[in-house]
Amino acid sequence: MRAHTPEDAQAHPISLTLNGQARSLQVLPWTTLLDLLREQLDLTGTKKGCDHGQCGACTVLRDGRRVNACLTLAVMCDGAELVTIEGLANGDQLHPMQRAFITHDAFQCGYCTPGQICSAVGLAREGRADSREAIREQMSGNLCRCGAYSNIVAAVEEALPLMQEAGK
Amino acid sequence: MNPFSYHKPASVNEAIHLASLSSRFIAGGTNLVDLMKENVIRPERLIDISGLPLRAIEATANGGLRIGALVSNAELAWDPRVEQGYPLLSQAILAGASPQLRNMATTGGNLLQRTRCAYFYDTGTPCNKRQPGSGCPARTGLNRMHAILGASAACVATHPSDMCVALAALDAVVHVQGARGERQIAFADFHRLPGDAPERDNHLGDDELVVAIELPPPDFAAHCSYLKIRDRASYAFALVSVAAGLTIKKGLIEQARLALGGVAHKPWREATAEQALQGQAPSEALFTQAADLLLQGARPLNHNGFKVPLAQRAIVRALSEAAFGKTYPGATP
Numbered sequence: 001m002r003a004h005t006p007e008d009a010q011a012h013p014i015s016l017t018l019n020g021q022a023r024s025l026q027v028l029p030w031t032t033l034l035d036l037l038r039e040q041l042d043l044t045g046t047k048k049g050c051d052h053g054q055c056g057a058c059t060v061l062r063d064g065r066r067v068n069a070c071l072t073l074a075v076m077c078d079g080a081e082l083v084t085i086e087g088l089a090n091g092d093q094l095h096p097m098q099r100a101f102i103t104h105d106a107f108q109c110g111y112c113t114p115g116q117i118c119s120a121v122g123l124a125r126e127g128r129a130d131s132r133e134a135i136r137e138q139m140s141g142n143l144c145r146c147g148a149y150s151n152i153v154a155a156v157e158e159a160l161p162l163m164q165e166a167g168k
Numbered sequence: 169m170n171p172f173s174y175h176k177p178a179s180v181n182e183a184i185h186l187a188s189l190s191s192r193f194i195a196g197g198t199n200l201v202d203l204m205k206e207n208v209i210r211p212e213r214l215i216d217i218s219g220l221p222l223r224a225i226e227a228t229a230n231g232g233l234r235i236g237a238l239v240s241n242a243e244l245a246w247d248p249r250v251e252q253g254y255p256l257l258s259q260a261i262l263a264g265a266s267p268q269l270r271n272m273a274t275t276g277g278n279l280l281q282r283t284r285c286a287y288f289y290d291t292g293t294p295c296n297k298r299q300p301g302s303g304c305p306a307r308t309g310l311n312r313m314h315a316i317l318g319a320s321a322a323c324v325a326t327h328p329s330d331m332c333v334a335l336a337a338l339d340a341v342v343h344v345q346g347a348r349g350e351r352q353i354a355f356a357d358f359h360r361l362p363g364d365a366p367e368r369d370n371h372l373g374d375d376e377l378v379v380a381i382e383l384p385p386p387d388f389a390a391h392c393s394y395l396k397i398r399d400r401a402s403y404a405f406a407l408v409s410v411a412a413g414l415t416i417k418k419g420l421i422e423q424a425r426l427a428l429g430g431v432a433h434k435p436w437r438e439a440t441a442e443q444a445l446q447g448q449a450p451s452e453a454l455f456t457q458a459a460d461l462l463l464q465g466a467r468p469l470n471h472n473g474f475k476v477p478l479a480q481r482a483i484v485r486a487l488s489e490a491a492f493g494k495t496y497p498g499a500t501p
Contacts (some may be wrong), residue, residue, distance in 0.1 A: 009171040029174035029214065032201070052202050053269060065242075065271040071201045072443025075174050076194070076216055119268065126267070128246070140402035153393070 010082045013077040018043075019087025027074040034058045034069035037084060045085035046150025049143075056142030059115035059122070060084045063142035068141075085114035090120065096166060097121050100159035101152075116142045120156045124163045132157060169204050176216040178377060180345055186215045193217050195238055196273040198265070199281040207291050208282075208298055222276075222379055225249065227407070231385035234343075237276030237378045241331065242267070244275055255385030256413055260334035261396035276378035279332060279342065279358065282369065283325035283433075284405055286310065296322045297366040302365075312471040315339050316479070317463070319441035321367030322421050324469060327359060327434050328405050334394060337427040337437035339412035340383050346376035352381065369433075371451040387423060388413030393489035396429075406430035408479045410486035421445045424461055424488070431479060438462045450491035452484060452498070459483035485487045 011026040018041070027036060034051070037043040037060070049057030051070045060071040061083040088095040097120050100106070107113045119142045129135045134155050136149075144152060177183040183193065191213035194200055196423035203209040222236040225247055233249060243249055245261035254280050284290065287295045287305045292303035306314055306324050314324040332355075332383065340355040359370045372378065391414040398404040411431035415422040428436040441461035459480045466476050488496050 009173050012174060029172055030169040030204075051196060051205065053266075056266065056268060059268055062271075063479060066268050067272050068268045070196050071269075073174075073194070073197060073201060073214075076197070090318070122271075123267065126242075137402050138267055139270045 008118040012075050017081040020085055029075045031074045032070055033072040035073045043084055043086055047114055054118055057112050057115040059116055059119045061122055063167050064125055066119050068127055082135055085118055096162040097159045100155040104151045104155040106151040106155040107148050112144045116152055122159050170210045172211050173213045176219060180220055182218050184347055184375055184377055185216055189374055194276050198269050198273045206289055208289060212378060222435060234383045235275050235385045237380055239275045241270040241273045253389050255389055256392040256394055256411055257334045260330045262332035263396040275381055280330055281328060284328050284403050285325040297325060300367045314469055314472055315432050316468045316472060316475045317436050318361045318467045320362045322364050323362035326430055326435060330409060333409055333411045333427045333429035333435045336437055337413050338383055340381050343380040344376045345379050346373050380399040381487040387415055391416055391490045393486045395486040397482055400484055408475055410482045412486040412490040414490050419449055421448055421450055455484040455487040462485045
């Protein structure tokens with residue numbers, strides 16, 4: 001067994017694309033992607049709910065796929081392309097999924113909403129949701145303690161074809 | 169989380185060389201990072217294997233599939249060859265975790281995930297699996313989720329995976345590589361029962377890395393069912409799950425495979441239950457007989473007696489769905 005030394009546990013350089021911008025960062029190995037976003041990069045749209053991968057509030061898109069940022073080590077994101085809720089809109093033009101959430105009033109307190117929207121964008125790209133029932137099942141990784149589920153499903157259902165048209 | 173050093177090897181051999189008793193391999197990290205946050209596991213060194221070339225799903229010479237250990241759960245469940253040839257495996261994977269976790273979690277890591285026993289996670293309580301010799305509060309405490317089969321005085325934990333229940337039923341083979349070379353482990357021999365060493369979940373050596381899972385040719389695609397019973401409609405661990413696969417010729421069952429999840433320290437199979445189905449015409453009476461054989465020796469704890477009749481009925485229903493389709497006569501919606 002090799003002794004643990006301070007020089008072993010050092011910051012590592014990583015390069016990634018974050019919301020379209022190339023970034024080079026130094027991260028400690030035990031920093032999660034969620035803490036990197038919120039504490040070091042001031043991107044607080046991504047929320048810390050349970051911090052154990054059970055609630056989905058921290059959902060972001062990694063290489064187009066939805067993942068839990070709380071269970072992702074930042075040091076393992078070298079080379080990744082990340083999109084958070086802050087990166088979905090095109091300037092002042094909201095992403096179709098964001099517009100649909102507003103249209104359908106798909107939230108109450110809003111805390112889970114960034115994760116819900118990123119998860120729904122990931123769901124759309126997966127292309128496996130062909131019914132309300134499938135949307136419900138495939139959004140099961142995102143909890144909403146206010147219980148806005150029926151409006152969330154309606155919003156996702158409306159945005160899916162819009163995203164296909166827009167090629168997003 | 170405790171501090172640790174981070175290493176990203178460029179080859180399987182380098183990864184194995186870096187491994188020690190105080191290190192852990194990390195790939196998807198969905199279970200390990202959580203356990204590290206809870207101080208249940210405190211590695212001094214993480215070996216990031218996510219960059220290793222273990223991401224392929226390839227046809228084998230005998231008509232099966234070889235799945236690289238780093239293929240994600242989502243990629244595996246949605247691979248057309250798996251959906252068509254091994255729908256039992258696709259169904260089982262999609263019954264587990266959440267879409268986000270399935271995008272992160274890997275095939276190899278799924279085998280190695282730890283029990284979700286609350287006492288194992290709570291470092292303020294004893295646990296023989298976390299700290300050998302400290303005791304098992306689950307045996308007399310809150311044990312609604314725990315084992316009814318194959319448990320020991322030292323441990324009543326269950327293995328949490330859905331994917332592994334299907335892999336057990338399909339007779340998968342685990343390919344591992346270690347300092348002494350490569351070896352293959354039959355799926356039934358990969359995980360172990362707790363006995364008096366519950367700290368060991370499986371027979372993988374400390375320096376060994378799972379590199380691939382091999383599936384035999386797809387015999388059970390036409391007649392299979394994965395049935396998972398849980399406390400909510402989605403995103404919950406199994407109270408009981410059943411993987412059933414049959415081949416049926418001229419109205420008679422030729423081969424039968426039956427594995428249970430959520431009831432033991434490993435996916436639970438029993439040869440006599442499968443043998444009882446062979447050569448017989450599928451019927452509810454026959455499936456009830458197989459269920460009784462599979463559940464032989466069940467010893468429920470204070471809070472999980474319900475699992476025995478639940479498993480009994482789930483086995484009959486899964487076998488009926490496998491034999492006659494999801495909407496078989498007599499099926500309850």
